[in-house]
Each structure stands twice: as C-alpha cells, then as structure tokens.
Amino acid sequence: MKVQVKYFANIKDLMGKDTEDIKDMNSITVGELWLNLTKDMDIQIKVLYAVNQVYVSKDYKLNDGDEIAFFPPVTGG
Amino acid sequence: MKVQVKYFANIKDLMGKDTEDIKDMNSITVGELWLNLTKDMDIQIKVLYAVNQVYVSKDYKLNDGDEIAFFPPVTGG
C-alpha cells in the first residue's frame, strides 16, 4: 500500500520536508509509521496524528491511499 | 426637612408626574415615604428605592436635601 505524509510546523523543520509519499508499506498503525520515520532521530516533542484530516490516536490502522499528517499541538487563535 | 422625589417608567405614569419637592417632612425611612405617597392607591408593582443615586433598602432613613427616586426593576441592555 501507499500513503501520503504531511509535516507541519516544528515537525516539518525536523524532517526537512513538508510532504513525502511512502510506497510498498505494510499495514501498520499511524504511531508505528511515526516511529519508523523518526527511528534515527532523538525526538523530545509532542506529536499529533491526523489521518484524512481527522485527529486519530496512535493505534489508528492505516489504509491504502491515506493522507497522514504529523504536527505539534496547535497554537492558532 | 425637605427632599426631592423623582419617578421613572411605570411609576412615573402611575404618579402622573416625574418629580416633586416634599417640604416640612418628618425624618422617616424611604419605605415610609413611599407608603405615604401612595396611600390612596392600590399598587401591585415592584418598586426600587434610590437615595442620592444609590440603591437603598426600604429602611434607609432620609436626610434633609436627599434626592429620592422610585422606579421599577431595570430593563436596559
């Protein structure tokens, strides 16, 4: 399966990009994907998960074609 | 002693005037003054008392020169 990943704010800075496509992926949870993507990094920040533009918990199981976003707690308003 | 009395809203309609001076008055409470002023009327409405532009209870004792006001519960805003 294949998913699209988006990064925002300090997570975008950390990853050095704002989006990437991930192909040939096994069916995993969004939390597992995050750990995979950051396995070589020492990250001490909060991250929130959204799949298809809806907040989900780390146990959310990803599906083919999902739009996944990682970002820190929001600070608008 | 002498006081000035003001009436507002439906109390003004009831009394048929918006102000009057009362002279040669004994020292009484604002509640007693109200009862005197309305003793010939059959009044079933709420009345609030203000003396010198401050809310007071019916037991407030009047002084010479006081500005007294009688009016219904307020409905501004």
Next chain:
Amino acid sequence: MKIEIIDDKFDPWQSLVDYKKNELQNDPKIGASSIFLGTMRDFNEDYDVDAMHLEHYPGMTEKYLENIVQTAIKKYKLIGGLVIHRVGLLEPTDPIVLVATWSDHRDSSFSATRDIMESLKSEAPFWKKESTDKGFRWVQPVDKTESSNEIQ
C-alpha cells in the same frame, strides 16, 4: 474607560475603532477584544414590536456604569473598557448597547464583557417601553430572581 449615554443612532464599529485609536493608541499589548452588541428586535415574547422608547435616570445611570466598568478593569486587569448605551426612540435593528473590553489574553476580556453586561442588566437604571401590535407596554425584567428591595 469610556461611558456614553447617547440619544441618537450610533455606529458601534466606528465607536470601537475610534476608542481603540484615540484612547488606547492601538496599544500593541492588546491581544484580545471581547465585544457585545445588543440590538433591537422586532418581537418580544408574543408581541410584534415596531418601536421602543428607552428611558433612564440621568446621573445615576452614568455613576453605576462607571462603577461597573471600573470594577471589571480592576478585577480583570483590563487595558480598556467601553460602554455605549442608547436612550430615546429606537427602531428595530438599532444598536441598543455596546460593551467592549480589551486585555492581553482572552480569558479576561471574555469574562469582563460578560460581567459588565450582567451588571448593567441588573443595576443600571434604564427602562424600555415598547410600541407593539397590542399597544404600548413597559418591558418586564426576564429574570424573576432580579434584585429588588421589596415586592408590594
């Protein structure tokens, strides 16, 4: 702080801009503005209303409004506070009352504007008389627990 009792129709937005510019100098410490605008409806309970007359007690009204706003400024450490209240003859959709407060953070301005409105509704000596499809009537306070010195 500014308190205004006004017997002509007023533009609430222009009043806000003027106050913020002239009195608050567009202070960059302001992070939050909370504004309440009461406007005249064309109905009340079961009545159609085509006009309203707002009476007040000159002197006492200003005194109470100033005290109410001053209390909120102290309690919530406001940067500014503005109250404009209309009196005289009003038509439906006319602004009746504008309450605005300015502060650094949102909590204080939200709470201050609400407090000022509630105090104004229960303390400030204004009275509404409506011209309705069933004749003239003095508006009754909605809140049955409203403060009163005595029930006759």
Next chain:
Amino acid sequence: MKIEIIDDKFDPWQSLVDYKKNELQNDPKIGASSIFLGTMRDFNEDYDVDAMHLEHYPGMTEKYLENIVQTAIKKYKLIGGLVIHRVGLLEPTDPIVLVATWSDHRDSSFSATRDIMESLKSEAPFWKKESTDKGFRWVQPVDKTESSNEIQ
C-alpha cells in the same frame, strides 16, 4: 455560517458589517451579537515580538472550523456564525482571528462565541512562529492539559 482563512490583513468591523448585511440581511430577530477579536501583541512571555508567521493545514483547518461553528449553531440555536482566521506573515496589532455569533438573546451568543474560540484554540490546525529579539521560535501552547495523542 461563514469560515474564512485569509492571508492578507483584514478589517474585522467591515467583515462584520458585510456578513450581517449580506448573509443575515440585518435580520430584525437578532437581539445579541457577541464578538471576539484576537490581535497580535508585540510581546509573548519574556520575548519582544516584531513579526509572526501563521502556518495552517489547508483543508483540515476549514473542516474543523466548519464543524466547530456548526456545532455551536445547533447547540445555541444561533442566527449566524462567522470565523475569519489570518495566516501568513503578521505584524503587531494585526487582527489574527475574528469570531462572531448572532442570536436572539445574549446568553446563547456569549456562550457560543466563547465555545468556538476554545475549540478553535485546541483543535484547529494553526501554528504560530514568532520572530523575537532572541530569534525565531515556534509558539508553545499555554494550556498544559491541551489534548494530545501522545507525548514522545
């Protein structure tokens, strides 16, 4: 209901007048309008701030804002609801967010505007980066209890 994400400076008062006139047709059933305006301060905590960049997640932001306002409209039986949120590069005193609700009585518009602001602050995907006297920094949420899926 109207939701707007805007990357130019906006005039909140003109936006209110336009919405009330065009979308609400100056409805004479409106008795109460409650408005919150967030503006950019020139300080935050111990920092002097001279500019700010507001990032958002296009699509998800609009979806959450629409849901937040729709929820408030249903809960409080509002006549109207408007949210405008700025993104891009801002200077001190610039409007950041405008939330406005219209209803027949004051209780519902007061509560609705407050609810919308609180939900917006905790749910809508916006992020602030400040340019300060000590360099650039991403703003941290104030509320330590803010919802998060996980702390890494």
